[in-house]
Amino acid sequence: MSFELTIEPLGQCIEVEDEQTILDAALRAGVWLPHACCHGLCATCKITVLEGEVEHGEASSFALMDFERDEGKALACCARLQSDVVIEAEIDAEPDAEIIPVRDFDGSVQHIEALTPSIKGVVIELDEPMHFQAGQYINLEIAGEACSRAFSIANAPADGRRIELNIRRVPGGVGTGWVHERLALGDRVRLSGPYGCFFVRKSLPEPVIFMAGGSGLSSPRAMIFDLLAKHDTRLMTLVYGQRTRAELYYHEEFLALAAAHPNFRYVPTLSDEAVESDWNGLRAYVHEAAQAHFGGDFRGHKAYLCGPPPMIDACITTLMRGRLFENDIYTEKFFSAADAQQVRSPLFKRI
């Protein structure tokens, strides 16, 4: 049994399992709530329950006073839902976020192609359109496995019926293995979405830098197409890296885009291309390429990072050394089971 939790001021709605705390559910859904001790002592995670019932669990009577309980306060790290609940938390509302409820969608596979030896492009035609923001992701149900996997949408929203995914095969991976070996043209699929808060903050005027590696190109590709389709004139730079030329999918497409749009710069880079090949672009990791392209100074930009966690980590370090900090950096980490459970310090909230 599970209840629904709405988090104000974001208006975001998430599912919470029976034994799950509000904090755990929110963090897992990608909503950052303030927290520190995680066991009811420090009161960092205090929230207001606007509607519904919660159970306070092991909340300390010093961290959550009796009068606060009466006033509808709760500690997110201990509180469990007894009904559907609406809370207000100390988080900043995102003026550019659209509040789109997550729903299930059915569709059929319209196109499959091998973009690289390990990445497949899958196009799904939904029966009904899905409204989403460029950069968000969906959860694709893996037939016969009773599980789903997260993949970012690689195309701009347009009419909402077309969902393009770029799916990299994880060796031994259940879900990505199924996509690569079993999924065929015309198959019926089910997915839920849209998820995530990785979207372009259009209300902020600064020029943007996209940094993408591996299959992490998907979100930036959607974002760039969306901005250009809406005639956005800000300067945007895509720093895009793969290991070899054979893996540099959509390269021609971006070259053409850069030629057609003076405000779009394209910086491709390869980290493991054979020395004797005819590639005459950069040979470096994404963060090194960005460092070189911007001369190590990123001030005055907004950066959007998407890809495997080690790449994101390296890019954040490079950006911060170039004096672009947390408030100007947005990330989507392509977490998999392998990356969960790392010790983190509370120095940074979002990155």
Next chain:
Amino acid sequence: MDMQATKKKLNLKEKYRAMTRDLDWNPSYQKLEDIYPYASYEGVKIHDWEKWEDPFRLTMDAYWKYQAEKERKLYAIIDAYAQNNGHLNVTDARYLNAIKILLTGVTPLEYMAHRGFAHAGRQFPGAGPRVACLMQSLDEIRHAQTQIHSLSNYNKFYNGFHEFTHMFERVWFLSVSRSFFDDAVSAGPFEFIVSIGFSFEYVLTNLLFVPFVSGAAYNGDMGTMTFGFSAQSDEARHMTLGLEAIKFILEQDPANVPIVQRWIDKWTWRGYRVLTLVAMMMDYMLPKRIMSWKEAWEVYFEENGGALFKDLARYGIRPPKWLDQIAQDKDHISHQAWCTFYNYALAANFHTWIPSEEEMDWLARKYPNSFDKYYRPRLEYWREQAAQGNRFYNKTLPMLCQTCQIPMLFTEPGDPTKICYREADYKGEKYHFCSDGCKEIFENEPEKYIQAWLPVHQVYQGNCFPEGTDPTAEGFDPLAAVLRYYHLESGRDNLDFEGSEDQRNFAAWRGQATTNA
């Protein structure tokens, strides 16, 4: 006409802003430099105070309400504890000596923190940090008061708790924690917030609080434990302030990075030195142990701190200096400190003892690389000597480190059998240090540290005798005079636990409370 008033309710952030920063104004007839005279001499460059993100959003009206209820609860428990003679429920009367250290060595620091934050809260040109520091300043005075009240109950029954403020300013080993905080509050506002707000509250506070608070819980001391919980509910606010301060300073200007780095090096080392007292308390003074000092260091510093310094590396900050030495020292400092106090038990306000066989076995298990090899033989030898009537009390005074003011009791990195001495010359005088860390800290600011009030020097200069003492008089006993100056009663407040009045009283009262005799 009926107008719909659609005034949107302010969210927490807006409310906080309205009640704090929006109360600030731009001065028109005084210059900013004159209003905030300490804001620039440390070399920290701030370009935009508006970038300060309020780390928590608590307005004054809400603050009073919270703290008032915390007080109500805490005092209800302290009263009940006092009425039910809760002090007789502690595991063993030796435990009392751990809280003597807490009251005399730590409680005054809460008060110093109160003063330091009040000062910083006045001196920062940004309204955000001013309000945050002011609130912490109020928290700290509450901590000082409630700690004193929690512990005052023990003062009714046991020795060594009396006149802790008098002792704090005089007793030799208390100058260690006192000089640490003096150093911080006499620095500029930026160094203060990095030293106390960040290095101490964030990096080291768990190592101070967990041992005392869990130590209290493990040893049946509900009063101190409840105080601990009540203070811990403020601690998160303090840590977030420290983190925000360091991020803000580092992001404002690249020139701030090396300045902050030096402060992190300095204050981690200074804080670590002060924690020697806690290390000894954990390993030797708690009848029921929580974990060893070494384990606590590994969990709270090496693991948690490791994750933090990995994140700070992004700003170009490296982990604090001398960590390699600290890593070696963790096998030794608690033993070396206890051995020193065992020697100088004549001049302390608490009792010492030789650990029992069972306790020595515990120490040997927790310190397989050091205890049996270096410290057990020493302790056994002293036990033997005491049994033969030769209990040795050291009556000469030790050389102190000019920076941390700890006696020269630490050993050379890599050689636990050799005392570590360092020295530096400054303006024709020689200064002595316990370590490379303390020496370097001195060399960065010699003018500050040559002013240090070193208890041993002061005794030798004749400044630590009660007024009217004549040191030239026939049969003058300098140590007795120093103890009178400290307000310590020899034979009662000091010496071994075995045979002490505390031991006798506790046994008698507990006997009355638990038997019909």
